[in-house]
Amino acid sequence: MSLVARTEALLRNVWENADENALHSMFTPDARIYGLEDLEMMGPTEFAAFHRMITRQFINIRIGEVAGIEQGQRVALSFRVEARDATRNRAVGVSAFLMARYDGDRISEGRNFLDLLTLFEQAGRLPPRTRDMCLLGHDMKLSPRNTRHAH
Numbered sequence: 293m294s295l296v297a298r299t300e301a302l303l304r305n306v307w308e309n310a311d312e313n314a315l316h317s318m319f320t321p322d323a324r325i326y327g328l329e330d331l332e333m334m335g336p337t338e339f340a341a342f343h344r345m346i347t348r349q350f351i352n353i354r355i356g357e358v359a360g361i362e363q364g365q366r367v368a369l370s371f372r373v374e375a376r377d378a379t380r381n382r383a384v385g386v387s388a389f390l391m392a393r394y395d396g397d398r399i400s401e402g403r404n405f406l407d408l409l410t411l412f413e414q415a416g417r418l419p420p421r422t423r424d425m426c427l428l429g430h431d432m433k434l435s436p437r438n439t440r441h442a443h
Contacts, residue, residue, distance in 0.1 A: 303369075
């Protein structure tokens with residue numbers, strides 16, 4: 293199986309099937325994962341916590357439009373993520389990107405981009421065009437309910 297096909301299968305299993313157990317077989321124990329939350333890097337345990345947060349907020353997650361390339365033990369994928377907001381049942385969807393380095397049949401390094409800002413705008417949890425408003429210099433005057441980190 294190609295790395296593109298293997299990675300797509302892993303994505304589908306983890307996100308579409310919401311299989312948290314698959315995370316442990318997906319990553320090496322010392323895997324480094326970048327680009328999610330405000331952390332510079334996370335490991336498999338932190339990724340599992342991120343996964344739980346996402347699957348609580350969004351349901352019926354589907355991966356589509358997968359395109360990828362691979363070279364040696366590295367793979368890069370672009371794909372579409374579509375889901376429903378668990379609170380308001382609104383359809384959401386964004387493009388996402390993943391670059392991964394494998395060590396054997398497990399990911400040892402992952403670099404991700406998932407546009408959470410757009411997902412939460414589409415879900416109605418952030419004002420429309422939040423990014424544009426920030427780029428125009430507007431203060432959104434959003435205040436957190438608490439200062440706890442997600443995990």
